[in-house]
Amino acid sequence: MNVLTKARLAGNLLLALAVLALGAAVLTGREISPTWIWALGALAIAAGVIQFIVSVAFPRSIRPAWDEQTVASHRASYQFGYWAGLIAFWGLFAGVQGGAVDAETALLWLAPILIAAPSLWMAGATAAGRAG
């Protein structure tokens, strides 16, 4: 596993764990504030920037870290993210219609789901030997 693969895995794990922690916090009765969403978005952007810096610093790590198997897993992660977002949307929409969730909370939840789903997939793909 080269340095770029490690940076990507660390970013994906951090994002997935942050969103899972957020979900756990909500389940224990805490409310999500927009600040949390800002923080998650910033973490996602920081992960991308760090990978870019690592790519520039270690250019020989780019091809192995983004070989064809990893690219295939990366595409699959976005497909997973799409379906996760779509299912979450309908689930939250039903929750809003039924009065179980307010519209603002539902909107706020879509962002973490869209951020975490591809990251979770890529972390799983790396663990399964299908990326990096």
Next chain:
Amino acid sequence: MRRLGNRLREHRQGAGLTQAALAEQVEVSRKTINTVENGVFVPSTLLALSLAQCLGVAVEDLFQIIDD
């Protein structure tokens, strides 16, 4: 049912290369070599030809169609 069989591991070991060494030469990750050897990942034509070239064999020696 047709599937892709391969003798990559045999040829790699015959050439005295580790998965990591072969991966470095064809610029993929070691995991990709591993999944190709285990038949989990089907490589592109480009990668198949690169592997054959690197090991000094014909691509047909590395990959075969198997009819089950």
